[in-house]
Amino acid sequence: MDEYNCFVDWDKMDVTVQSQDVKELTCTEFQELKQLARQGYWAKNHSLRAKVYHKLISNIPCRTVTPDANVYRDIVVKIVGKRNSSSLPLPEFVDNSLVPTYCLNAEGIGAVRKIILCIANQFPDISFCPALPSVIALLLHYSKDEAECFEQVCRILACNDPSKRLIDQTFLAFESSCMTFGDLVNKYCQAAHKLMVAVSEDVLEVYSDWQRWLFGELPMVYIARVFDVFLVEGYKVLYRVALALLKFFHKVRAGQPMESDSIQQDIRAFVRDIAKSVSPERLLEKAFAIRLFSRKEIQLLQMANEKALQQKGITVKQKRQNVHLAVHAENFKSEIVSVKEMRDIWSWIPERFALCQPLLLFTTLEHGCSLSRFYSHSEGHEPTLLLIKTTAKEVCGAYLSTDWSERRRGGNKLSFFGTGECFVFRLQPEVERYEWVIIKHPEQATTGSEPENHAPPASSSLSSGSVPLDPSDRLSPFLSARHFNLPSKTASMFMAGSSECIIIGGGDGQALYLDADLNHGRTSHCNTFNNQPLCSESFQISVLEVWGFRD
Numbered sequence: 001m002d003e004y005n006c007f008v009d010w011d012k013m014d015v016t017v018q019s020q021d022v023k024e025l026t027c028t029e030f031q032e033l034k035q036l037a038r039q040g041y042w043a044k045n046h047s048l049r050a051k052v053y054h055k056l057i058s059n060i061p062c063r064t065v066t067p068d069a070n071v072y073r074d075i076v077v078k079i080v081g082k083r084n085s086s087s088l089p090l091p092e093f094v095d096n097s098l099v100p101t102y103c104l105n106a107e108g109i110g111a112v113r114k115i116i117l118c119i120a121n122q123f124p125d126i127s128f129c130p131a132l133p134s135v136i137a138l139l140l141h142y143s144k145d146e147a148e149c150f151e152q153v154c155r156i157l158a159c160n161d162p163s164k165r166l167i168d169q170t171f172l173a174f175e176s177s178c179m180t181f182g183d184l185v186n187k188y189c190q191a192a193h194k195l196m197v198a199v200s201e202d203v204l205e206v207y208s209d210w211q212r213w214l215f216g217e218l219p220m221v222y223i224a225r226v227f228d229v230f231l232v233e234g235y236k237v238l239y240r241v242a243l244a245l246l247k248f249f250h251k252v253r254a255g256q257p258m259e260s261d262s263i264q265q266d267i268r269a270f271v272r273d274i275a276k277s278v279s280p281e282r283l284l285e286k287a288f289a290i291r292l293f294s295r296k297e298i299q300l301l302q303m304a305n306e307k308a309l310q311q312k313g314i315t316v317k318q319k320r321q322n323v324h325l326a327v328h329a330e331n332f333k334s335e336i337v338s339v340k341e342m343r344d345i346w347s348w349i350p351e352r353f354a355l356c357q358p359l360l361l362f363t364t365l366e367h368g369c370s371l372s373r374f375y376s377h378s379e380g381h382e383p384t385l386l387l388i389k390t391t392a393k394e395v396c397g398a399y400l401s402t403d404w405s406e407r408r409r410g411g412n413k414l415s416f417f418g419t420g421e422c423f424v425f426r427l428q429p430e431v432e433r434y435e436w437v438i439i440k441h442p443e444q445a446t447t448g449s450e451p452e453n454h455a456p457p458a459s460s461s462l463s464s465g466s467v468p469l470d471p472s473d474r475l476s477p478f479l480s481a482r483h484f485n486l487p488s489k490t491a492s493m494f495m496a497g498s499s500e501c502i503i504i505g506g507g508d509g510q511a512l513y514l515d516a517d518l519n520h521g522r523t524s525h526c527n528t529f530n531n532q533p534l535c536s537e538s539f540q541i542s543v544l545e546v547w548g549f550r551d
Contacts, residue, residue, distance in 0.1 A: 004050040007108030007140045013046075014221050025052050030232070037232045038284060043225055050142035056231040057152045060166075066158040067122040069147035072115075076146070079117050085110030090133070091120040093169075097130040098216035100137050102223075111146045112137050118150060123157055127316075128171035134215035135167065138227055141220075165235040165299070172315045174211070176305035179351035181239060182207040183301060186348060188243055188290055190433070192250035197347045199263050204351065206264055210242045217271040218245075225280045236295050240287035245271055247286060252277050308352035312551070327358060335365060335543045336389045341427050345385065348433055349399055350421055353383060356549035363545045369518040371499065374546065379405040381548040383421075386504070388521070390539040395428035398504050398512065400495055407497040414503070418494035424504060424511060426534055434511075434534065518544055 025042060027033060036042070042049045080088065090099070090113065101109050115136050120126070136153055143149035159166050168174040182204060185193050196203045214226060230237045249270045259266050274283070292298075309315065327343045334342065346354055361384065362377035378384055382403040389395050401421040409417070425433040496503040505511035505524065511534060514521045522538045 003144050004047055004142055006145065007104050007111060007143070008046075009103050009105040009108075012103035012220075024048075025055070033232050034229075037229045038288065040225060040228065040281070043228060046142070049224070049228070052228075053139065053142050053231065054148075054152070057155050060155050060159050061161045061164070062155050062158040063160050067151070067154045069145075069151045071122065072118055072147040072150040075121060076114060076118055079121055080114050085114050088113040088117060090116060093120070093126050093129050094133055095128060095130045097133050098212070099133040100216055100220075102137050102141065102220040104137060104140060108137075108140050111140055111149070115140075115146060115150050115153065119153060119157070122154065123169075126157070126169045128174050129167060129169050130174070131167055131211055131215040134223070138220075138223060141224075163295075168211075170315075172306055172309055175208075175314065176302050176309055178204070178208040178210060179305040179309075180298065180302045181210045181242060182351045183305075184239055184243060184292070184298075185246060186350075188292070189246050189250070191254075192246045193347070195250055195254075196263065197344060199258065203347055204354070206267070209264055209267065211238070213242055213245055213267065213271045214238055217268050219272070219275060222274065222280050222283060225284060229284070234295070236292065236298060237287070239298065240290055240292060241283065243290055243292075244283055244287035245274070248274070248278050248283070304350075305352045308355055312355055314355075332358065334360070334387065334545060334547075335363065336387045336395055336545055337427060341395075344427075344431065345397070345399075345425065348423070348425070349383075349385075353549050356551055358385070359548040359550040361546045361548045364518055364541070364543055369541075369544075371502070371516045371518060374502075374518065374544075375404055375407075375497065378546050378548075379403060383549065385547040387543075387545045387547065388535075388541055389543045390521075390535060391542045392536060392539065393428060394426070394535040394539065396424065396426045396512075396535045398422065398424040398495075400504070402495065404495075404497055412498075414496050414498045414501075416494065416496045416503075420494070422494040422504070424534055514541075514544075 025036070025048065027036065042052045086109065090096075094116065099109075099112055104112070112133060116133060119132070119136075126132075132153075135156065136149065139149050139152050140146075143152065156166050157169065168177055185196075185207060193203070196206050200206050214223060218226070226237065226241050246267075249267055253266070253270065259269065270277075278286075293301075327339060327346055332339050332342060337345070342358060346358075361381060362374055367373045367377060380403065383399060383401045384404070385397065385399055387395070387397040399422060400418065402418045406417040407415075409415070423433060425431075494504065500516050502514040503512070505513075512521065512523055519541055520539070521541055523534045523536070
């Protein structure tokens with residue numbers, strides 16, 4: 001252990017890592033490594049963890065010319081000089097991030113800044129990397145000297161495997177990851193998301209903290225366990241753990257008053273003090289219990305968010321547009337929903353579209369109750385928002401991901417189209433967003449067998465025969481085939497339209513049915529939805545509106 005302790009303050013370290021017998025790691029198979037990492041095989045022995053980190057990082061495919069330990073020894077004196085390392089200024093790309101000390105001694109704390117400056121010298125293309133100080137501080141605990149730590153961090157930064165994402169190095173990548181995390185929270189942590197919307201003016205600003213929770217606030221013993229798995233499985237692990245942190249925050253703090261004026265500060269404080277309520281093992285157990293989308297699906301969603309940011313010209317750090325700016329009180333007018341209600345809806349939609357402003361496309365009060373006019377005003381817009389107010393004062397609606405012109409692809413036959421990003425909701429008499437079973441349990445799309453939780457089976461339009469045989473290649477209905485030029489068989493079916501009716505539902509589980517005159521409708525309260533019905537089984541429409549999304 002002596003060769004890896006030069007930067008460690010052992011009075012701060014978990015004593016159990018000093019008392020375990022040294023073990024060896026001989027396996028090389030990915031699945032076995034994954035299980036050992038999740039189980040914490042090398043977490044209880046400091047020397048073994050250092051050797052495993054070195055082995056895993058050495059196997060990262062990198063650029064041909066990647067700075068190594070010798071480069072560090074050559075440049076560190078020129079860059080740092082005789083300046084006190086504790087007062088060295090940090091480069092702008094760390095964005096005033098926390099520089100966690102973890103269990104480092106004074107020499108180690110100074111070494112973090114020296115290594116950051118040398119990396120800035122060797123990687124001029126890095127423009128935004130707030131996670132870097134934490135990664136360096138962590139790896140210093142398991143390095144023989146500064147040069148070795150520098151080399152390991154450089155290998156992580158220089159990874160050139162397009163399928164292996166590790167650390168964000170540009171604002172575009174970082175910001176799109178925040179949007180992707182917000183999309184995942186919206187799908188997997190609905191109770192926590194509802195709380196964020198209720199207590200925060202800008203929920204996106206809250207989610208922009210997600211990497212700080214991990215690389216900054218999380219205590220040493222926790223982030224080390226996360227990093228164990230991260231080096232084996234990659235970026236997806238970070239999303240998992242951040243989602244688990246948010247779930248635990250909501251569970252522990254539910255019903256309690258906020259401890260500060262800011263939900264961001266409350267979450268940070270909870271993560272810092274997480275040892276009071278959740279063990280590292282329980283955190284990882286929760287993280288891996290989340291049935292998250294595949295790595296390919298998340299990568300596609302990230303690409304869509306990056307594209308949306310680029311189209312908006314948001315590629316460098318600037319003030320994020322929040323929901324209150326997207327839905328302007330002075331410019332918004334609806335006969336069905338208030339500004340606040342529209343902002344609630346905006347908090348549910350995919351984040352790449354939350355950048356846009358609502359645009360009224362069709363209303364029965366102005367355009368009449370004609371289904372053909374409904375289509376003519378809605379076609380050419382993707383996505384759209386359908387709002388309905390009944391004569392009984394009920395208010396419901398649907399977020400529809402696909403252009404209504406897709407209905408023509410089936411000819412005269414009524415056929416379903418759309419993607420799994422569609423959802424329906426109710427605003428009156430009380431607010432409720434309804435998820436499709438297949439969205440909450442995407443694994444149902446790839447199997448004909450009944451899922452473990454005995455949830456109702458997926459729609460017949462998603463039979464196992466229409467899904468790629470290789471589970472690693474499957475694409476969740478969460479993603480739009482239209483946006484990514486994917487085979488149409490990967491798209492789920494949630495909406496249908498003809499000259500006679502509109503149906504919004506899943507295959508044979510119709511949920512919302514509107515007649516051609518747009519005066520009457522009915523709902524089918526079936527197992528596709530939660531226990532509460534969307535609205536009355538049969539209803540008369542008072543007002544119907546269709547909204548688009550304006551840049």
